[in-house]
Every structure is written in C-alpha cells, then in structure tokens.
Amino acid sequence: GTNASSTNHTKYEEIISTLPRIEGRWRQSQQLREYQGFWFAQNMLQGIMSAQEQFKAQPTDIFICSHPKSGTTWLKALSFAILTRKRFIYSSTNPLLSELPHDVVPFIETLSFTDITSRDPELPLLSTHLPYTSLPKSVVECKCKIIYICRDPKDLFVSMWHFAGKLRGTRAETFPLEEACQKFCEGLNHGGPCWDHVLGYWKASLQFPERMLFIKYEDLQNDTFSYVRRMAEFMGCPFSMEEERQGLVQKVVDLCSFEILSNLEVNKSKKHSSSLRHFFKVEKNEFFRKGKVGDWENYLATEMAATIDQITEQKFSGSGLSF
Ligand code: A3P
Numbered sequence: 001g002t003n004a005s006s007t008n009h010t011k012y013e014e015i016i017s018t019l020p021r022i023e024g025r026w027r028q029s030q031q032l033r034e035y036q037g038f039w040f041a042q043n044m045l046q047g048i049m050s051a052q053e054q055f056k057a058q059p060t061d062i063f064i065c066s067h068p069k070s071g072t073t074w075l076k077a078l079s080f081a082i083l084t085r086k087r088f089i090y091s092s093t094n095p096l097l098s099e100l101p102h103d104v105v106p107f108i109e110t111l112s113f114t115d116i117t118s119r120d121p122e123l124p125l126l127s128t129h130l131p132y133t134s135l136p137k138s139v140v141e142c143k144c145k146i147i148y149i150c151r152d153p154k155d156l157f158v159s160m161w162h163f164a165g166k167l168r169g170t171r172a173e174t175f176p177l178e179e180a181c182q183k184f185c186e187g188l189n190h191g192g193p194c195w196d197h198v199l200g201y202w203k204a205s206l207q208f209p210e211r212m213l214f215i216k217y218e219d220l221q222n223d224t225f226s227y228v229r230r231m232a233e234f235m236g237c238p239f240s241m242e243e244e245r246q247g248l249v250q251k252v253v254d255l256c257s258f259e260i261l262s263n264l265e266v267n268k269s270k271k272h273s274s275s276l277r278h279f280f281k282v283e284k285n286e287f288f289r290k291g292k293v294g295d296w297e298n299y300l301a302t303e304m305a306a307t308i309d310q311i312t313e314q315k316f317s318g319s320g321l322s323f
Contacts, residue, residue: 005113008053012046019045025175026164026189027280036134038197041190043279047109048130054116055108057138062235063146064105064127065135067197068190069159070151071217072127073287076101077256078224079125079147082232085243089251096255098266100284103275108136110275129191132200143211147231148201151217152323153194154296154308157184159289161299166286181304185311195315202321218293218323224253258291 016033024030024041031042040048064079066072077096081089088094095104105125108116128135139146151159161180168174187193205212213234220227228249232238239249254260261267262285270283296305316322 005050008050009046012049015049016042016045022188024188024190025179025183026160027167032188032190036131038131038134039188039190039192041280044109044190047111047279048134050113051108051111051116051128051130052134052136054113055111055136055138056117057136057142057144058119058124059142059144060124061126061139061142061144062124063135063139063144064125065132065146065148065201066127066129067150067156067192067194068129069156069163070194071149071220072129073101074217074220074256074258074261074291075147075149075215076105076125076127077261078228078252079231079235080104081252081255082228083123083125083235083237085248085252089248089255094255096261097264100267100273100287101261102273102287106275110279131191131197132204143208145211145213145235146201146204147213147215147234148205149215149217149220150198150201152293152296153184153312154300154305155217155293156194157181157308158296158299160184160189162289163282163286167280167282177299178301178304181300181307185307193315195311198321199315199319202319206320216323221293224257225249228252258288262288262291 019033019035021042022032022039024032027041032039033042033045035045035048062079062083064072064075066075080101081096084094088096105127106115108126108128109130157180161175161177164175164180183189184192184194187196191197201212202214205214213231215227229239243249266284267288268285270285272281273284276282300308312323
C-alpha cells in the first residue's frame with residue numbers, strides 16, 4: 001500500500017494544484033478549492049480523491065451523509081445506537097459512552113489508505129460530507145442505503161460560523177458575521193454551496209426512495225422517537241414489539257440526546273478527535289454547542305436572514321423542498 005499511496009499522493013497534489021482557488025477565511029489562511037462543482041478545504045481534497053478512487057463499498061454499507069454542521073454528529077450517534085442496540089444499549093462498554101461519535105462512525109474522506117481498503121465487517125456504518133454527485137461510484141452502484149440530514153441554512157450558517165471560530169483558535173469575531181454570511185451565500189465554505197448539496201441528495205431520494213432516507217434536523221428534533229423507529233426500519237433492523245414494550249426506542253432517543261451526549265466526559269473533552277486530528281485541530285466538545293432549532297435569531301440581522309431565505313426559496317423552488 002505504501003508505494004501506491006505515495007504515487008497517488010503526488011498525483012492528487014498535481015490535480016489539486018490546478019483547481020480554482022480562493023481564500024476561505026473560515027480557518028486562518030485556509031484555501032478553498034473548487035472540485036466537481038463544490039468548494040472544499042484544500043487539505044481535505046487528497047482524502048476526498050483517494051476515497052473516490054480507493055473506497056469499495058459493500059451492498060450492506062449504510063451511509064450517513066450531510067453538509068457540515070447539519071446534525072451529522074447526532075445522526076451518527078443515533079444510527080450507531082440503533083444498529084448495535086442488542087450488544088450495547090444496556091452496556092457500560094457502549095462506544096458512544098467513551099468515544100466521540102465521529103470516532104465511532106468515520107468519514108470515508110478521512111480514512112487512511114489501509115482503513116479504506118480493509119473494512120471492519122462488524123460495522124457497516126460509514127459517513128461522508130461529499131455531495132451526492134461526488135460519492136465514490138461503488139456507493140451508488142452497490143445501491144448502498146443512505147441517510148441524509150439537512151438543516152435550515154440559517155442555523156447551519158450560525159453553527160458553522162461558531163465552529164470556524166474555534167478552528168481558527170482565535171475569537172470568532174475576527175471573521176465578521178456579515179462577511180462570513182456573504183461567503184456562505186456564495187457557497188464559499190467547505191462543502192458549499194449547501195443548497196446544491198441538499199438538492200443533490202433530495203433529488204436522489206425522490207429517484208431512489210427505497211435506498212435513501214432524507215431527514216431534516218428540525219423534524220428530527222420535533223419527533224426524534226418516530227425517526228428512530230423509521231431509521232431502524234430503513235436500516236433493516238426494525239424494533240420488535242418486545243423491544244418497543246421494553247422502551248428501547250426511547251432508550252436510544254435519550255442516549256443520543258444533546259443533554260446526555262454533550263455531558264459525557266469524552267464529549268466535554270478538550271482533546272482532539274482521533275479520526276479528525278490529522279485534518280484539523282478540533283476539540284471534541286466543539287461538536288456540541290447548543291443543539292437548538294432557530295438559534296439564528298440570536299445572531300443574524302434581519303437582512304442577513306432575509307438574504308439566506310431568499311437563496312433558499314430560489315434554489316429550492318419547484319423541488320418540493322422548503323425550510
Ligand atoms: P449548533 O451549533 O447549532 O448547536 P454537525 O454534527 O453536522 O457538525 O452539526 C453540529 C450541530 O449539531 C451543532 O449545532 C451541534 O450542537 C448539534 N448537535 C450535536 N449533537 C447533537 C444532539 N445530540 N442533538 C441535537 N443537536 C446536536
């Protein structure tokens with residue numbers, strides 16, 4: 001693997017250096033590159049290209065997909081808790097109690113060459129922030145099941161702005177909200193434009209309803225219980241009557257709630273995530289900020305909110321999708 005990966009490394013570097021580039025500002029002196037119609041942090045692109053080329057999906061794989069800051073951490077925890085409930089739900093060895101959800105369900109674009117080619121057969125759960133049209137071909141060809149989560153772009157933006165402030169290691173105020181909002185509206189952020197990201201998966205979910213479960217963060221907040229049941233059915237492991245009687249659905253809901261997860265020692269930790277630390281320095285606690293719907297109201301000026309809403313309406317018009 002070493003030779004193959006270093007040859008690829010050079011190959012990817014060459015391709016990356018030819019891609020359109022712009023200064024990101026979300027992270028200190030971070031460059032964004034445009035690749036297959038979306039903007040990505042430059043240091044993530046090698047992993048993205050290597051996942052596209054090396055990752056071989058199995059038909060049994062289940063993917064958690066999202067634009068960054070849409071509720072990925074929560075969805076990872078829920079899907080893992082559902083799939084492993086027989087082993088772990090009553091157990092103090094549940095990985096969710098000792099590891100960040102991102103270290104339990106990895107992103108394929110951050111896997112090493114070895115991890116990408118040799119998979120853990122016990123755990124069919126994987127995740128990615130890649131847009132639908134950029135997924136490794138085998139994911140689509142194998143008809144892998146996909147659970148996608150999206151969120152009101154206003155809340156997504158506010159969440160991303162706070163997160164970026166932490167990533168820069170300085171105070172978020174050094175990237176003024178107005179300026180960040182403008183960049184966000186132009187799609188100039190990792191994974192942006194978020195609207196195109198959502199639309200790609202939305203259209204796929206209409207085309208292949210049996211292999212895609214499309215979830216809004218707001219709906220998930222509103223009725224987590226129903227979505228946990230639905231996710232279990234979708235993943236092929238519906239709750240039995242007996243499990244329902246035992247209250248297992250609620251058990252999963254509670255375990256993965258913001259209150260419980262964010263108060264676990266591991267998730268309060270200032271340590272860096274083991275699977276993400278090669279890509280950016282982020283403390284585990286930074287994946288848990290507020291976990292509320294509508295927090296944008298506390299940050300966005302009327303015009304900023306209106307601008308984002310206008311783009312949302314325009315981009316989603318005729319799609320059947322709205323926020
Ligand atoms: P806020 O910044 O609005 O609080 P991602 O996981 O895709 O990075 O998204 C992060 C957002 O999900 C953050 O939103 C975070 O607080 C929220 N979040 C994390 N865990 C959650 C949970 N268990 N329940 C609800 N929201 C959660």
